Amino acid sequence: xxxxxxxxxxxxxxxxxxxxxxxxxxxxxxxxxxxxxxxxxxxxxxxxxxxxxxxxxxxxxxxxxxxxxxxxxxxxxxxxxxxxxxxxxxxxxxxxxxxxxxxxxxxxxxxxxxxxxxxxxxxxxxxxxxxxxxxxxxxxxxxxxxxxxxxxxxxxxxxxxxxxxxxx
Numbered sequence: 001x002x003x004x005x006x007x008x009x010x011x012x013x014x015x016x017x018x019x020x021x022x023x024x025x026x027x028x029x030x031x032x033x034x035x036x037x038x039x040x041x042x043x044x045x046x047x048x049x050x051x052x053x054x055x056x057x058x059x060x061x062x063x064x065x066x067x068x069x070x071x072x073x074x075x076x077x078x079x080x081x082x083x084x085x086x087x088x089x090x091x092x093x094x095x096x097x098x099x100x101x102x103x104x105x106x107x108x109x110x111x112x113x114x115x116x117x118x119x120x121x122x123x124x125x126x127x128x129x130x131x132x133x134x135x136x137x138x139x140x141x142x143x144x145x146x147x148x149x150x151x152x153x154x155x156x157x158x159x160x161x162x163x164x165x166x167x168x
Contacts, residue, residue, distance in 0.1 A: 021053055051101055051109075058099050058111050059149050065113075066142055074120050075152060076110040076139040077160055078127075093127050117141055124164075136163035 003014045008155065013027055029050075063072045087100070094100060099111040112119055120139045127135070138159040148151035 005026075013034060025050055025053060051103055053121045055101055055109060056149060057151060058101075061141060062111060063147075063149065064111060071114050072142055072144075074112045074115050074117070074139050074141040075156055076112060076120055076123070077110045077163070078110065078135050078137045078157060079163065080106040081134040081136075082106065089131070093123050093130075115141075115146075138163040 015024060015027060051143050057089050059075065065071065066073055087102070090100060094110060094112070097113045098115075099109075099113075101109040101111075103109055111122070117139075120141070124137060138156070140146060140155045140159065142152060145155045
């Protein structure tokens with residue numbers, strides 16, 4: 001089907017292959033912002049996709065970096081019992097090189113660069129001591145818990161079904 005036929009058939013936009021995922025995402029966001037009739041759930045799905053793509057990109061880059069340098073990194077999932085959107089408070093527990101990805105009002109994904117299991121234990125200990133909010137968490141570390149993005153995600157999802165909690 002040609003570009004003109006696609007638009008005649010009802011397409012809002014037309015993107016030629018090959019394209020980068022971030023370009024596609026920006027095009028979709030632009031369409032959504034110009035169409036107020038779209039539902040909130042569709043907008044939420046687009047935000048979720050954006051976080052997923054960003055997360056995948058970060059993890060794949062860290063795998064490459066770790067393979068080059070022999071370093072490690074960990075991915076940590078944290079779920080607070082109550083809403084925890086105080087980004088500045090959370091940021092204090094992590095280094096500038098770490099990534100913080102909010103996935104809901106009470107859930108976060110963290111990618112801790114140049115960190116092994118001991119680094120995760122130190123972060124969670126500080127969080128338990130300093131935060132009044134209760135939380136549960138789990139983590140995976142590269143390469144111990146997976147050598148590919150897919151293996152890391154599968155292990156993380158498995159561990160998310162039985163997260164650790166803070167003892168306070």
